[in-house]
Amino acid sequence: MSTTMRPTKWASRLLALNAWLVFAFFYIPIIVLVVFSFNGSRRVNIWGGLSTRWYPEVLQNEVILDALKNSLMVASISTIVATILGTSLALALDRYRFRGRKTLDGAVFLPVIIPDVTMAVMMLVFFAQVFRFIDSFGPRFQLGIYTIVISHIAFNISFVAVVVRARLGQLDPSLEEAARDLYASGWRAFQKVTLPLILPGVLAGALLALALSLDDVVISAFVTGPGSTTLPVYVFSAIRRGVTPELNAISSLMLLASTVLVLGSLFLQREPKSKTNNQGE
Amino acid sequence: MAALDQSAAQADSRKGRLIATPAALYLLLFFMIPLGVIVTYSFATRTATGRTVLTGWNLSSYDKLFSELVLRIVWRSFWMASVTTILCLLVAYPFAYYLATRAPKVRNILLVLVMIPFWTNGLIRIFAIRFLLGSDGPASQLSENLGFGTFRILFTPAAVVIGMVYSFLTFMVLPLYVAIERMDWKLVEAARDLYAGGTVAFRKVTWPLTRSGVIAGSILVFVPSFGSYVVPEILGGAKTMLLGSYVARQFGAARNFPFGAALSVVLIAVMLIAVVINQRAEANRA
Amino acid sequence: MKLKLTGALLLLALVAAACGSDGDSGAAASCAVGETDGDLSFYNWADYIDEESIPRFEEEYGIKVEYTMYESNEQMLAQVDAGAANYDLIVPSDYMVDTMIAEGLLMELDFDAIPNATNISAEFQSPPFDPDHKYHVAYQWGTTGIGISYDALEELGNVEPTWGFIFDPALSGMVSGGISMLDDAPESFSAALKYLGYSIDEVLVGGNEEAIREAGELLKATNANLLKYDSVSYSDDLMNGELAVAHGWSGSFAAAIFEADAYETHVYVIPKEGGVRWVDGMAIPASAEHPCSAHAMINFMTDAQNGAALTNYVYYASPNEAATEFILDEILEDEGIYPNAETSAQLEFIPQAGELGLLMQDLFVEAKG
Numbered sequence: 001m002s003t004t005m006r007p008t009k010w011a012s013r014l015l016a017l018n019a020w021l022v023f024a025f026f027y028i029p030i031i032v033l034v035v036f037s038f039n040g041s042r043r044v045n046i047w048g049g050l051s052t053r054w055y056p057e058v059l060q061n062e063v064i065l066d067a068l069k070n071s072l073m074v075a076s077i078s079t080i081v082a083t084i085l086g087t088s089l090a091l092a093l094d095r096y097r098f099r100g101r102k103t104l105d106g107a108v109f110l111p112v113i114i115p116d117v118t119m120a121v122m123m124l125v126f127f128a129q130v131f132r133f134i135d136s137f138g139p140r141f142q143l144g145i146y147t148i149v150i151s152h153i154a155f156n157i158s159f160v161a162v163v164v165r166a167r168l169g170q171l172d173p174s175l176e177e178a179a180r181d182l183y184a185s186g187w188r189a190f191q192k193v194t195l196p197l198i199l200p201g202v203l204a205g206a207l208l209a210l211a212l213s214l215d216d217v218v219i220s221a222f223v224t225g226p227g228s229t230t231l232p233v234y235v236f237s238a239i240r241r242g243v244t245p246e247l248n249a250i251s252s253l254m255l256l257a258s259t260v261l262v263l264g265s266l267f268l269q270r271e272p273k274s275k276t277n278n279q280g281e
Numbered sequence: 282m283a284a285l286d287q288s289a290a291q292a293d294s295r296k297g298r299l300i301a302t303p304a305a306l307y308l309l310l311f312f313m314i315p316l317g318v319i320v321t322y323s324f325a326t327r328t329a330t331g332r333t334v335l336t337g338w339n340l341s342s343y344d345k346l347f348s349e350l351v352l353r354i355v356w357r358s359f360w361m362a363s364v365t366t367i368l369c370l371l372v373a374y375p376f377a378y379y380l381a382t383r384a385p386k387v388r389n390i391l392l393v394l395v396m397i398p399f400w401t402n403g404l405i406r407i408f409a410i411r412f413l414l415g416s417d418g419p420a421s422q423l424s425e426n427l428g429f430g431t432f433r434i435l436f437t438p439a440a441v442v443i444g445m446v447y448s449f450l451t452f453m454v455l456p457l458y459v460a461i462e463r464m465d466w467k468l469v470e471a472a473r474d475l476y477a478g479g480t481v482a483f484r485k486v487t488w489p490l491t492r493s494g495v496i497a498g499s500i501l502v503f504v505p506s507f508g509s510y511v512v513p514e515i516l517g518g519a520k521t522m523l524l525g526s527y528v529a530r531q532f533g534a535a536r537n538f539p540f541g542a543a544l545s546v547v548l549i550a551v552m553l554i555a556v557v558i559n560q561r562a563e564a565n566r567a
Numbered sequence: 568m569k570l571k572l573t574g575a576l577l578l579l580a581l582v583a584a585a586c587g588s589d590g591d592s593g594a595a596a597s598c599a600v601g602e603t604d605g606d607l608s609f610y611n612w613a614d615y616i617d618e619e620s621i622p623r624f625e626e627e628y629g630i631k632v633e634y635t636m637y638e639s640n641e642q643m644l645a646q647v648d649a650g651a652a653n654y655d656l657i658v659p660s661d662y663m664v665d666t667m668i669a670e671g672l673l674m675e676l677d678f679d680a681i682p683n684a685t686n687i688s689a690e691f692q693s694p695p696f697d698p699d700h701k702y703h704v705a706y707q708w709g710t711t712g713i714g715i716s717y718d719a720l721e722e723l724g725n726v727e728p729t730w731g732f733i734f735d736p737a738l739s740g741m742v743s744g745g746i747s748m749l750d751d752a753p754e755s756f757s758a759a760l761k762y763l764g765y766s767i768d769e770v771l772v773g774g775n776e777e778a779i780r781e782a783g784e785l786l787k788a789t790n791a792n793l794l795k796y797d798s799v800s801y802s803d804d805l806m807n808g809e810l811a812v813a814h815g816w817s818g819s820f821a822a823a824i825f826e827a828d829a830y831e832t833h834v835y836v837i838p839k840e841g842g843v844r845w846v847d848g849m850a851i852p853a854s855a856e857h858p859c860s861a862h863a864m865i866n867f868m869t870d871a872q873n874g875a876a877l878t879n880y881v882y883y884a885s886p887n888e889a890a891t892e893f894i895l896d897e898i899l900e901d902e903g904i905y906p907n908a909e910t911s912a913q914l915e916f917i918p919q920a921g922e923l924g925l926l927m928q929d930l931f932v933e934a935k936g
Contacts, residue, residue: 045803096297237613518795
């Protein structure tokens with residue numbers, strides 16, 4: 001950070017204070033969540049003394065583990081595909097003028113705007129009609145994990161595209177043009193200049209997509225098929241009989257796993273990848 | 282020269298379309314066509330048991346929309362979503378600014394730290410917040426120990442707003458972070474030299490440079506809070522009806538798909554128009 | 568644009584397909600006892616079967632069971648109605664059985680293949696939602712009433728429990744704690760109708776719109792006195808003091824009182840005006856691909872010991888008379904789970920209400936304002 005850029009002392013203190021408050025806001029409920037996973041009672045809202053019984057129990061609960069496996073599969077596939085498609089969509093919309101661009105520019109917001117129940121119903125009816133249509137030619141299809149994946153990609157594309165565009169809005173296209181002159185090939189220019197520049201946007205979009213997919217209950221519940229119950233659908237179904245600390249235990253394990261995973265990968269790539277983002281230092 | 286420009290523009294257009302095609306096709310096939318189902322349903326008829334039959338096309342679902350009740354629900358939801366969005370913006374802007382001005386390595390760690398809470402189950406998180414806000418919860422007990430007496434936030438609109446801010450704050454943080462991190466700091470420096478005051482520099486340079494993030498974030502927060510129903514029901518006690526619950530009820534317990542569809546169609550149309558107008562305005566500004 | 572044209576054509580094809588399709592209503596199965604015809608796709612609520620039953624069934628019959636979960640009757644209905652996935656066995660609640668029969672979505676059961684069905688007690692053999700007992704076999708049942716703390720009862724002068732605890736401002740005003748109602752239109756209307764002295768069945772089946780509107784007005788007037796509407800965590804809130812009076816389901820209160828060991832402080836009661844009885848039943852979708860396996864499972868779950876194992880696990884009452892001797896005493900003796908005969912006589916099912924159902928939904932929203 002250059003010295004002239006440094007905000008005044010009190011301003012930077014205020015910024016830091018705000019940041020810590022926000023982190024506290026994010027994490028205090030998470031601490032509560034973890035603490036309640038050690039609740040001895042079967043009902044999470046009724047404290048029954050400290051106990052670690054739910055951890056071995058949840059690790060033996062095949063229903064929950066299967067649901068978790070389904071959720072992770074759906075979330076990872078839909079995040080990867082939606083990130084690629086969403087990023088390319090954002091690039092096209094921001095960088096190029098082509099016929100249909102304006103329509104597309106508005107349409108991209110539709111999956112963000114639509115209420116999730118509405119999307120759930122329409123996807124279910126849509127799949128049912130497509131299956132009937134295909135059925136008349138012979139092959140039989142039914143709902144399953146892949147229909148959840150297809151639906152999640154459909155809304156995630158838009159979320160990724162909106163976040164990536166927030167990044168592109170800042171970029172100077174002349175940089176890329178210069179790069180294109182330099183490398184002569186559009187792909188190389190993209191690889192060498194554009195991609196590193198938009199990478200934080202792509203990363204943020206992917207993080208958002210992952211969270212949205214892991215948390216979706218309504219759409220998943222409607223387009224799920226036999227044996228493809230996801231974790232949120234399980235949770236919603238189980239609350240009819242009361243939320244058990246088992247669900248807190250599995251959530252805590254997910255937290256632990258993602259923390260380890262993330263810290264591990266950060267540790268492995270200790271070298272900061274690009275030097276281009278350093279103006280802010 | 283003009284011909285050259287034109288062919289360059291054509292090549293540009295071809296390339297743009299090429300890049301956009303996979304995503305556009307995907308959205309067409311797996312979103313726009315299914316959306317046709319909803320539009321179709323909004324003109325369909327509901328039988329006595331609640332089944333939707335695709336005959337006797339009519340506009341009665343749209344007639345029902347313009348009741349005083351619906352308007353009241355929409356107004357209340359709009360108000361709640363606006364408060365949520367403004368709060369998120371006020372908190373997230375300085376937060377994103379802070380994140381974006383850390384060293385690159387720290388920055389990434391902090392960004393992931395922001396996201397980790399959201400890789401757990403949303404409902405379980407809401408239940409944790411519920412505990413915190415309860416009249417027996419830590420917030421209330423702290424206030425009692427400090428001599429302010431117990432209080433209850435749970436099952437009030439305040440609890441709904443807190444829950445929605447919690448759920449959607451990251452939606453604001455991410456685009457803001459992305460925009461601020463990319464800002465051309467030289468411009469800010471120059472502005473500081475020029476105007477000598479941080480506030481003016483912020484207003485004249487930083488804010489305009491990060492507008493794209495502000496707008497994207499506001500849309501990503503406003504829209505889901507407008508339609509949110511899990512948070513209002515669990516933290517707010519469902520004593521007043523919000524739009525999200527109202528729509529969900531039509532596709533759920535009431536099983537009035539045509540009315541739910543009509544509600545959705547109008548909601549989508551109004552929001553889309555608002556977003557597009559906003560975008561055009563932004564484009565003109567640029 | 569070419570894409571637009573393709574899209575429009577596809578849409579047309581889909582709509583055409585939609586109009587052409589029709590449920591294969593009136594389907595009936597014919598299976599031998601214990602016959603299976605492939606792996607079973609079982610669509611049920613989460614955590615609504617004891618942990619041993621499925622593995623035992625799989626072992627006994629040599630087929631696999633795919634257990635999929637739904638989160639509401641309506642979501643299950645939407646899935647079965649769409650017909651885009653195969654489910655062989657479902658567990659709809661009473662009114663949903665009615666709805667699904669009306670829409671031709673259920674298969675007529677072959678009771679020759681379910682000899683254990685005779686274990687089901689007589690009162691569940693001809694319920695109003697399936698009077699000829701052709702489409703479902705009862706799974707678990709419970710009641711809707713009021714959960715209350717003894718403190719609140721004392722504040723109310725220990726009078727005989729009445730729906731007035733919620734609806735009569737003179738009474739509800741005496742309670743210092745919070746009061747909640749189920750966030751469920753038919754349940755809330757049923758409670759109001761009972762308080763007003765109506766029979767739920769007569770009003771809904773008889774199409775008494777005036778009574779419904781009267782109940783709607785009552786709910787509207789009551790709204791201000793409620794802390795909240797809740798169908799999920801009201802029993803926990805009763806235990807931790809957030810609520811003093813809660814309208815809710817027996818099983819939920821039974822489980823919460825058991826977990827909190829709150830037998831001394833809280834109780835579940837059915838008001839003197841009577842309450843609601845609900846039952847979840849096993850049924851086979853008309854489109855099921857493996858109806859015989861489903862029959863085998865129904866028969867298996869209706870076995871005396873297996874029926875008892877289910878109740879011992881989920882803590883709801885069993886409709887299975889033969890199972891009684893295997894059910895834990897603590898469950899049988901809990902009046903919150905098994906009401907006495909006198910109270911039982913005053914319980915009513917909530918029937919499928921047709922157009923009145925929609926009216927109740929609208930008035931419920933109106934009552935909340």
